[in-house]
């Protein structure tokens with residue numbers, strides 16, 4: 001039996017960050033993923049300023065980007081109609097997860113994490129603090145970090161189910177190539193392409209990522225929303241492989257673990273309920289989980305890891321709660337036309353939204369300004385309705 005201070009399951013942004021931080025602190029770390037890297041991950045791959053800040057803080061250098069991947073033009077639409085083309089938006093970076101996650105995972109291994117990629121987990125025994133791999137190997141831990149994504153096996157071991165279907169989001173995506181390839185094109189966001197969600201076009205060097213996503217409970221037929229969106233964009237999706245995945249669109253876990261078992265990233269539901277951004281929160285929570293593990297281990301009390309972690313996660317939970325409060329103003333069908341109209345008219349609102357998307361402004365600031373604007377937004381919504 002192999003013994004570790006920390007076992008991390010899942011080597012995406014959350015797990016790689018957690019393993020890197022724990023290994024750098026001198027802990028014995030195992031990083032398990034059922035896939036070998038590089039691997040596919042369904043995602044828009046859009047990196048915000050928030051994600052770049054967390055990356056730099058964790059890994060000690062700026063996230064490397066090809067200048068071509070830097071996007072500062074955003075084309076906003078509502079039901080296909082232009083509501084604002086912003087050419088000086090705060091920079092967003094259009095990456096492929098194939099490359100980015102392999103880089104993150106590489107950082108963790110270089111820091112000393114033991115490489116268990118390509119290994120599936122057969123069983124997690126939280127009482128015995130043991131993880132059994134499908135090949136029969138048994139690994140013992142002091143602290144376990146579940147960073148195994150939205151369908152988390154660790155969350156299932158703790159709570160019986162990884163998420164609540166009534167509160168989860170769902171996204172569909174294609175990678176369009178050929179005639180649709182325009183690496184220099186703007187980022188396009190289509191409000192109302194899905195209910196309580198949106199559609200997106202992210203042009204990249206080797207493909208254009210096109211998708212729709214929104215709350216699952218409000219979108220009985222997401223495939224139909226995707227077909228309609230592709231048709232509107234003039235893309236024949238018949239020959240393209242449409243892939244789908246759950247997205248914890250604001251449905252975060254108030255209790256992100258139990259004792260010596262912590263959940264990070266999507267496994268803890270840490271995705272922005274308005275923009276769908278999850279990579280930045282994944283890296284941040286991975287880092288915080290590793291620090292919580294270290295504090296608990298240094299105190300000789302691994303079972304206190306969760307209380308350290310919950311304290312550290314408070315600002316993230318607060319931000320997600322505020323975003324959930326703001327979300328109806330943007331997505332509630334009765335208010336959506338009013339929001340689109342206000343968006344078209346107000347360059348301040350457009351720039352605020354973009355700063356939000358880019359992770360340059362926090363929800364607390366937005367909420368304060370929104371409360372001041374509510375009477376006007378309400379009036380616009382009423383005018384749009386009657």
Ligand SMILES: Cc1cc2nc3c(=O)[nH]c(=O)nc-3n(C[C@H](O)[C@H](O)[C@H](O)COP(=O)(O)OP(=O)(O)OC[C@H]3O[C@@H](n4cnc5c(N)ncnc54)[C@H](O)[C@@H]3O)c2cc1C
Nearest residue numbers: 010012013014033034044045046148149171265266278279
């Ligand atoms: C359609 C769509 C578009 C999105 N677009 C964006 C975007 O543009 N920008 C953004 O910031 N966020 C986006 N997100 C959200 C983002 O993809 C996630 O929030 C982010 O990947 C979370 O990182 P993670 O490390 O928690 O999980 P993941 O990236 O999902 O990594 C989990 C890892 O765990 C491994 N794993 C799973 N189960 C097991 C197991 N039992 N045993 C071993 N290994 C296991 C998986 O192989 C995987 O490598 C999007 C999501 C979707 C669905």
